[in-house]
Amino acid sequence: MTNVLIVIGSARKGRVADKVLEYVLADFAKRVGVNTTVADLKELNLPFFENENPPTSPAFVIDDPLVQKWSDMVQAADSVLFITPEYNHSLSAIQKNAIDSLGPDWLEKPVTAVAYGWSGGSLAVLNLREVLENLKADAKHAMAQLGFMKDLNPDGSIIDETNVALQISAAIDEIV
Helix, strand or coil: CEEEEEEECCCCCCCCHHHHHHHHHHHHHCCCCEEEEEEEHHHHCCCCCCCCCCCCCCCCCCCCHHHHHHHHHHHHCCEEEEEEECECCECCHHHHHHHHCCCHHHCCCEEEEEEEECCCCHHHHHHHHHHHHHCCCEECCCCEEEEECCCECCCCCECCHHHHHHHHHHHHHCCC
């Protein structure tokens, strides 16, 4: 059985991520031998990273129970899928903070994303890949990039059902 952690990287009211999550879960529902867990960063309410040691330091110790819960979720997963909004041509702050809060948890962890935004989330994917590769995660190639007014409407409803399904499926295929 493969355990996949799906991470919602948006905390906005009325966020598109909730609709994208539905599309991602629909793909997983068709797969045998895969368990999914959803980590909603809005609900996890991680503190802003303030540890005196960086997570990649041998002296790093998690000293916050919320960060420990997040770490346990990532460690328990065989792979991670980020639902990634693009805010100002980058990752959301809440998502970057969550990634930065952990170190060895990312080592060789297979990771992909389903990104969305006006540029299809392409710049968020570039940022995500750079950060994860720096942490020695196994950032996969086929990260979905769903563009507003091409694949999705700005409210998250689907315009191009075939392309959305193909991109999500390709991203998931690489981590299961």
